[in-house]
Amino acid sequence: MTTVTAPGYADLPRLISLMTGDEKHTAAAESTLDVLWVLYDRVLDVTPANFREPGRDRFLLSKGHGPMAYYAVLTAKGFIAEAELATWSDPMSRLGHHPDRCRIPGVEISSGSLGHGLPIALGTALGLRARGLTSAKVVTLVGDAELDEGSNHEAIAVAARDRLENLTTVVIDNRSSTRGWPGGIAPRFAVEGWETRTVSGRDHDALDEAFTTAHPGRPLAVVAVVEPKG
Amino acid sequence: MPMRETFLATTEEIIDADPDVAVVLADISAAQLAGAARRHPDRVINVGIREQLLVSTGAGLALAGLRPIVHTFPSFLVERAFEQIKLDFSHQDMGGVLVSWGASYDMSTAGRTHQSPGDVALIDSLPGWTVHVPGHPAEARRLLLESIPGDGRVYLRLSAQENASPQLGVGFTRLRSGRAGVVVAVGPVLDRVLRATAGLDVTVLYASTIRPFDGAGLRSAVQSATPDVVLVEPYLAGTSAHCVAEALSEVPHRLQALGVRRDVEVRTYGEIADHDLAHGLDAGSLGLSIREFLGDRRGTADASGAAGR
Numbered sequence: 001m002t003t004v005t006a007p008g009y010a011d012l013p014r015l016i017s018l019m020t021g022d023e024k025h026t027a028a029a030e031s032t033l034d035v036l037w038v039l040y041d042r043v044l045d046v047t048p049a050n051f052r053e054p055g056r057d058r059f060l061l062s063k064g065h066g067p068m069a070y071y072a073v074l075t076a077k078g079f080i081a082e083a084e085l086a087t088w089s090d091p092m093s094r095l096g097h098h099p100d101r102c103r104i105p106g107v108e109i110s111s112g113s114l115g116h117g118l119p120i121a122l123g124t125a126l127g128l129r130a131r132g133l134t135s136a137k138v139v140t141l142v143g144d145a146e147l148d149e150g151s152n153h154e155a156i157a158v159a160a161r162d163r164l165e166n167l168t169t170v171v172i173d174n175r176s177s178t179r180g181w182p183g184g185i186a187p188r189f190a191v192e193g194w195e196t197r198t199v200s201g202r203d204h205d206a207l208d209e210a211f212t213t214a215h216p217g218r219p220l221a222v223v224a225v226v227e228p229k230g
Numbered sequence: 231m232p233m234r235e236t237f238l239a240t241t242e243e244i245i246d247a248d249p250d251v252a253v254v255l256a257d258i259s260a261a262q263l264a265g266a267a268r269r270h271p272d273r274v275i276n277v278g279i280r281e282q283l284l285v286s287t288g289a290g291l292a293l294a295g296l297r298p299i300v301h302t303f304p305s306f307l308v309e310r311a312f313e314q315i316k317l318d319f320s321h322q323d324m325g326g327v328l329v330s331w332g333a334s335y336d337m338s339t340a341g342r343t344h345q346s347p348g349d350v351a352l353i354d355s356l357p358g359w360t361v362h363v364p365g366h367p368a369e370a371r372r373l374l375l376e377s378i379p380g381d382g383r384v385y386l387r388l389s390a391q392e393n394a395s396p397q398l399g400v401g402f403t404r405l406r407s408g409r410a411g412v413v414v415a416v417g418p419v420l421d422r423v424l425r426a427t428a429g430l431d432v433t434v435l436y437a438s439t440i441r442p443f444d445g446a447g448l449r450s451a452v453q454s455a456t457p458d459v460v461l462v463e464p465y466l467a468g469t470s471a472h473c474v475a476e477a478l479s480e481v482p483h484r485l486q487a488l489g490v491r492r493d494v495e496v497r498t499y500g501e502i503a504d505h506d507l508a509h510g511l512d513a514g515s516l517g518l519s520i521r522e523f524l525g526d527r528r529g530t531a532d533a534s535g536a537a538g539r
Contacts, residue, residue, distance in 0.1 A: 102323050110321050119283045123290020130272035154283035
């Protein structure tokens, strides 16, 4: 009798290495790896068994470029078969250089163009509240350079004033924004009334605590600081 | 009650009756829906003057299982936030009802900033959208009510211009039969097309829903008339020309597409009627254009257009 062990964090580098051909986005992929793992492993109630349930937690990958880490985590969690990774971006594959929600079960939004995930997440959070599904979390992941897009700022202003407690934005900060964010990213959210927490994007326990500590009546921004983009 | 007020009153009825519908606004029309917002604060959402967020919020509501009505002026709804429509509704395969009021130049003294004759052409660049162009408030009400069930993507284009009475057909409705050609009137231009073609031996078709395009209806009309087709659309001229070409691909035909001018940006203020004149969309200009195209040259000196007929 063989014992099957569920894939874990240690398997992610091997899963990522199965995907080749998008080296341009390697830095973008690796910057998100630990945050994605902590979200799917510890924070979000979304699994292959419940991803069609209305009350599930939602994860919206806004920064859709460099999805290798995302695909690796989805594979480790059973959404995608490992054998599919090696053929990614082939014409017969479901897995492209930007993820497609219509092709991959468990992927909440198709993304690639920046600045869409947070505004959509705001609408989703409003919709879940209107439907009374108030325990479902909506988490979206953006990059610090992605915050350059004005559509995010439209959502940042409205989310806190609507007291969207079920909305979380995690900003992967690898200091790749062309003009930068003087004073840091968190104050941009805080001034609009968001709860903000800035932690190491490599520290799993710190990320877990940042995501799961209560923030009543306010949306949550977690700034996950990782190594500067090389 | 004009089309815009009819839309707002009908929307209020829908919101009161259907817990699965939400309305998203960007300040435009928010005052008129303030009562509904007080009764249903979770489902009447005003995001302020933020049109990208307006559209994306609608898509997010759809992702959460609601049916969104997203409303503002067309230049801001369709043109300013077009990538949000393309990606957050179409690419995500999410449904919603986008409703604009202001049409091509309803705000006639406001200048180009508040004019968007290209809205239908832009929506038409995306697959699978239903486009309603009602010509009467009763049509607008009916088309809105029929857009709520299901999860389709709908663009409902409301206008200050309207016809004297509603038409309640589906697809192309044949209002007049003749042999010299087929004139297609879309939405608010119907009454003036009827005036322009009075006395002409032409078939007149009417549509308040222009996408999907009723190709079968056009083919049927062309079978019993000369295959000379005149499209009269209240937005960018030729927006539906490719649909005519596709519908009549097996039929040798001629097409004249009338609508808002593409060749110049008309910088006119004044009344809507002044814009109609500038674009050749008043009844008199339409009559001249249609007669000239169909070869009725009484009173005109130019006979060169007869070549090939």
